[in-house]
Amino acid sequence: MFRPLLIALIAALPFGLSPALAQEDDGPLRIEITEGVVEPMPIAVAPFFDDGNGGIMVDQVQRVLTDDLTGTGLFRAIPAEAQIASLDSFEAPVAYEDWRAVNAEALVTGAVSVQDGTVTVKFRLFDVFSGQPLGDGMQFDAPVDGWRRAAHKAADQVYSRLTGEAPYFDSRVVFVNETGPKDGRLKRIGLMDFDGANQIWLTDDTSLVLSPKLSRDGRRMLYTSYETGYPRVMAMNMDTMAEVEVPTDPDTMTFGPRFSPDGRWIIYSRAEGGNTDIWQMDPISGAARPLIAGPFIDTAPSYSPDGTQIVFESDRSGSPQLYVISADGTGEPMRISFGQGRYGAPAWSPLGDLIAFTRQDGERFHIGVMRPDGSEEKTLTESFLDEGPTWAPNGRVVMFTRQTPGGDGVARLHSVDVTGRNMRPLQIEGAASDPDWGPLLP
Amino acid sequence: MTNCTLRGWKPAALLLALTLSACAPVAAPVVTDPYAGAPGAGGLYPGQPGGSLFGTAEYFRTNVGDTVLFARDQVTLSDEARATLTRQADWLAQHGSFSTTIQGHSDEQGTREFNLALGARRAGAVQEYLISRGVAPNRIRTVSFGKERPAAVCSDEACFAQNRRAVTVVQPGAGT
Numbered sequence: 001m002f003r004p005l006l007i008a009l010i011a012a013l014p015f016g017l018s019p020a021l022a023q024e025d026d027g028p029l030r031i032e033i034t035e036g037v038v039e040p041m042p043i044a045v046a047p048f049f050d051d052g053n054g055g056i057m058v059d060q061v062q063r064v065l066t067d068d069l070t071g072t073g074l075f076r077a078i079p080a081e082a083q084i085a086s087l088d089s090f091e092a093p094v095a096y097e098d099w100r101a102v103n104a105e106a107l108v109t110g111a112v113s114v115q116d117g118t119v120t121v122k123f124r125l126f127d128v129f130s131g132q133p134l135g136d137g138m139q140f141d142a143p144v145d146g147w148r149r150a151a152h153k154a155a156d157q158v159y160s161r162l163t164g165e166a167p168y169f170d171s172r173v174v175f176v177n178e179t180g181p182k183d184g185r186l187k188r189i190g191l192m193d194f195d196g197a198n199q200i201w202l203t204d205d206t207s208l209v210l211s212p213k214l215s216r217d218g219r220r221m222l223y224t225s226y227e228t229g230y231p232r233v234m235a236m237n238m239d240t241m242a243e244v245e246v247p248t249d250p251d252t253m254t255f256g257p258r259f260s261p262d263g264r265w266i267i268y269s270r271a272e273g274g275n276t277d278i279w280q281m282d283p284i285s286g287a288a289r290p291l292i293a294g295p296f297i298d299t300a301p302s303y304s305p306d307g308t309q310i311v312f313e314s315d316r317s318g319s320p321q322l323y324v325i326s327a328d329g330t331g332e333p334m335r336i337s338f339g340q341g342r343y344g345a346p347a348w349s350p351l352g353d354l355i356a357f358t359r360q361d362g363e364r365f366h367i368g369v370m371r372p373d374g375s376e377e378k379t380l381t382e383s384f385l386d387e388g389p390t391w392a393p394n395g396r397v398v399m400f401t402r403q404t405p406g407g408d409g410v411a412r413l414h415s416v417d418v419t420g421r422n423m424r425p426l427q428i429e430g431a432a433s434d435p436d437w438g439p440l441l442p
Numbered sequence: 443m444t445n446c447t448l449r450g451w452k453p454a455a456l457l458l459a460l461t462l463s464a465c466a467p468v469a470a471p472v473v474t475d476p477y478a479g480a481p482g483a484g485g486l487y488p489g490q491p492g493g494s495l496f497g498t499a500e501y502f503r504t505n506v507g508d509t510v511l512f513a514r515d516q517v518t519l520s521d522e523a524r525a526t527l528t529r530q531a532d533w534l535a536q537h538g539s540f541s542t543t544i545q546g547h548s549d550e551q552g553t554r555e556f557n558l559a560l561g562a563r564r565a566g567a568v569q570e571y572l573i574s575r576g577v578a579p580n581r582i583r584t585v586s587f588g589k590e591r592p593a594a595v596c597s598d599e600a601c602f603a604q605n606r607r608a609v610t611v612v613q614p615g616a617g618t
Contacts, residue, residue, distance in 0.1 A: 182592060182595040183592055229543075230585050231585070231586065253586060271562035273566055273570075274567060274570070275562075275566065276563070297559040297563065300556065313555070313556055315556075342552070345553040345555065345556075358553050360552065406595075406597050407595035
């Protein structure tokens with residue numbers, strides 16, 4: 001039965017997107033990510049309607065929404081030419097039998113309009129087999145040049161309602177763009193949407209830059225720069241894109257910085273006399289102290305999302321392995337990696353349930369995940385060189401760097417879901433490495 | 443290990459070439475870092491113009507040998523490396539107006555930040571050795587490039603072996 005669509009009109013914030021209604025309870029249709037989806041759920045995205053001056057944006061919004069959903073590997077879109085139902089309008093009742101006939105399990109309908117520099121994207125979601133809407137219709141308003149975000153927001157809602165997981169499409173990634181030959185590589189830091197769109201450059205390539213990391217709110221970035229000729233921790237205000245000095249000792253090598261989840265501290269690697277330890281700094285006062293230290297390499301720290309623990313890489317046992325320690329550095333570090341090979345570059349999931357890592361076994365590299373106590377280790381990928389995992393804000397997808405071998409070897413970003421399925425390269429121009437996935441945007 | 447000291451020699455290129463060859467049984471082959479003096483972004487410091495005079499960075503690079511190599515995962519100095527570093531220390535002893543930066547590098551195996559730490563360790567090992575050979579600590583700085591600046595670009599041990607290195611770069615100026 002058709003239920004009247006509830007769409008409240010809410011003025012768009014200058015840079016924000018306003019969901020018109022909160023999501024209702026999840027419907028019966030549900031796809032479980034953690035089981036490892038073998039067969040994608042067939043869904044139909046009906047041709048979106050032009051609600052007024054939508055123009056080419058109507059198709060563009062529909063394509064971005066469809067790509068977001070199918071890009072997860074969880075859904076398969078029934079092509080428009082196979083669809084037999086036609087809708088008269090966005091508000092018209094849905095003829096469920098016509099969608100059942102093409103084996104669509106879920107149906108997305110949508111409409112796009114543009115007025116006064118604002119794009120409005122509406123969508124509705126239906127459970128075809130039970131013949132019920134899945135939650136209320138919603139609309140998102142955005143400045144016209146932010147139309148992709150409105151499409152991502154709508155896709156996020158569809159994804160959440162069908163999976164029960166938190167969304168992640170409306171998010172951004174910082175990364176390192178690479179140009180030039182392998183023995184003369186130029187690097188600069190870029191920012192892009194999670195799907196590779198809207199790339200902008202945050203640094204130029206006149207000095208080597210490495211491993212950008214966003215704060216949890218995405219408004220600050222830390223990275224390593226060789227601007228002085230020596231590796232040094234740097235920061236950037238992401239609202240103004242202005243570089244911010246971090247008060248490290250200029251005569252000491254510092255690299256690999258990360259913010260604590262509350263943004264209060266910076267932890268980073270500091271090399272002195274050949275020995276690398278993990279230090280903690282208050283960026284306001286500049287006060288710094290060794291947090292994890294000893295006559296071995298301690299590096300690549302990652303906070304647990306509650307800020308109480310740190311996982312890091314250390315060769316204190318003779319080869320690089322993963323250790324967990326209390327965030328104040330007290331107590332004995334607990335080794336959690338015991339599989340074959342060397343472990344490094346750990347990244348604690350934003351859900352707290354898993355730690356992703358790089359594992360080198362002989363000549364092969366893997367991205368894997370394990371519980372924070374080291375149990376339930378699972379290998380997700382294998383190649384000549386995979387490294388540096390980062391988590392989608394919902395903790396269900398991992399992005400990483402894959403470099404091909406040889407003198408003309410190139411680094412590219414790939415993603416894989418937490419079950420090891422849906423391995424795919426990110427479709428962007430140029431070589432890229434060191435991704436760091438930021439938060440879901442407000 | 444023979445100490446092939448150059449102390450007391452006048453900076454005359456011809457004589458020095460003879461001296462070095464006389465030390466050949468223990469002297470490591472001179473290994474030169476390709477980034478040294480390279481123009482543009484690949485170069486990390488300016489080259490010394492003017493060729494092969496004894497008291498120049500160019501001479502240091504090509505005749506003394508600016509590079510020592512390391513075994514996989516290792517920071518231990520080989521006999522060859524010690525011979526090279528001994529020559530470096532001797533040259534530095536005669537050129538007190540030069541300071542040095544030791545660049546530590548790794549091969550591309552391993553993660554980015556661990557390799558930065560490994561490069562720092564290699565640079566530290568060279569620093570320690572040069573100090574033990576009498577170079578004043580305040581004339582030496584260290585820097586690590588991890589796996590960011592390979593000397594050889596293939597992806598097998600032949601190249602990895604050349605990339606696991608520490609490069610001593612000398613520059614005019616007496617240090618801090």
